Amino acid sequence: METRGHADDAGIEASGRANGLTRLGLRLLKGTVLGVADAILPQTCVVTREWLPAGAGLVGDAAQRELDRLMAVSYCPRCGRTARPETIYQRGGPKSRQRCGLCRKEGFWNLVEIVRIGTYEPVLRVPLLGIKYAGQERNARALGRLLGELVRQRGWANELDALVPVPMHWLRRVQRPCDHAVVLAAALGAELRVPMWRVTRRVRYSPSQVQAASLSERFANIAGCFEMRRGWDLEGKTVCIVDNIVTSGATLCEISKVLRKAGARRIYAAICARAKVPGDPVEPEVRSQNEEVRSEDSTGRGPSGISGTS
Ligand SMILES: [Zn+2]
Numbered sequence: 588m589e590t591r592g593h594a595d596d597a598g599i600e601a602s603g604r605a606n607g608l609t610r611l612g613l614r615l616l617k618g619t620v621l622g623v624a625d626a627i628l629p630q631t632c633v634v635t636r637e638w639l640p641a642g643a644g645l646v647g648d649a650a651q652r653e654l655d656r657l658m659a660v661s662y663c664p665r666c667g668r669t670a671r672p673e674t675i676y677q678r679g680g681p682k683s684r685q686r687c688g689l690c691r692k693e694g695f696w697n698l699v700e701i702v703r704i705g706t707y708e709p710v711l712r713v714p715l716l717g718i719k720y721a722g723q724e725r726n727a728r729a730l731g732r733l734l735g736e737l738v739r740q741r742g743w744a745n746e747l748d749a750l751v752p753v754p755m756h757w758l759r760r761v762q763r764p765c766d767h768a769v770v771l772a773a774a775l776g777a778e779l780r781v782p783m784w785r786v787t788r789r790v791r792y793s794p795s796q797v798q799a800a801s802l803s804e805r806f807a808n809i810a811g812c813f814e815m816r817r818g819w820d821l822e823g824k825t826v827c828i829v830d831n832i833v834t835s836g837a838t839l840c841e842i843s844k845v846l847r848k849a850g851a852r853r854i855y856a857a858i859c860a861r862a863k864v865p866g867d868p869v870e871p872e873v874r875s876q877n878e879e880v881r882s883e884d885s886t887g888r889g890p891s892g893i894s895g896t897s
Pocket residue numbers: 663664665666667668686687688689690691
């Protein structure tokens with residue numbers, strides 16, 4: 588929808604941005620209050636549910652070691668697949684986009700870069716399901732901190748004008764305690780001090796992507812599902828799409844097409860987990876040298892307290 592150049596729409600946009608800043612301010616205030624509560628009250632680990640002493644944070648030692656292990660696994664910054672560093676290509680100088688051998692022939696990727704925490708293992712599945720089906724905001728804060736750390740490490744935190752959560756259809760929203768992508772984007776936004784702009788909406792109710800088996804089915808399932816909300820203009824903006832899981836990439840690519848059409852100049856994505864899809868390597872997780880060093884330094888306590896719920 589083309590809205591540029593209309594005074595009414597410009598007013599709506601300005602109003603939307605003002606509201607966005609107000610909401611960001613409220614979220615920062617809320618984050619401060621919750622941070623104080625974390626510091627003075629005992630908490631439970633968002634993964635294992637074990638009790639933690641006051642000020643220990645949201646994640647226990649065992650779960651943190653497991654998250655460190657996941658985050659040390661190297662992956663392709665174009666498609667998010669686990670990939671050995673030597674299989675990631677970069678052509679055309681240091682600013683060209685990296686890609687792995689598996690996504691090299693997938694022409695649909697149109698993002699500058701993806702960051703992910705790790706593959707969809709229990710240590711991520713438990714807090715993500717807690718957000719999705721129980722609206723557990725603490726889980727989102729824990730994951731938002733990790734995503735924020737990763738975005739800063741990749742060096743594009745200061746480029747971002749806004750975070751854009753993948754929108755949920757209203758029919759699905761009434762079935763869920765919260766919109767998980769919005770909760771995650773809010774948590775990441777508080778971490779990076781970047782506003783969340785809910786600029787898109789889902790105009791078509793589609794079956795879950797999990798039920799679509801093949802890549803072509805996934806793209807067909809999601810095609811035409813998103814459109815821009817009236818009054819938003821992204822001309823020249825740099826935005827980051829936020830979602831819980833990426834599988835084939837069909838949803839990210841579809842929503843990024845809408846953002847691009849609305850003028851977005853650079854589009855990144857921050858995703859908690861990369862699920863495996865048919866065609867992905869079946870080899871064990873590729874670990875970095877850092878992770879191997881950490882394993883040798885391990886006290887021997889494994890992530891025994893971590894259990895899946897699905
Ligand atoms: Zn790739």
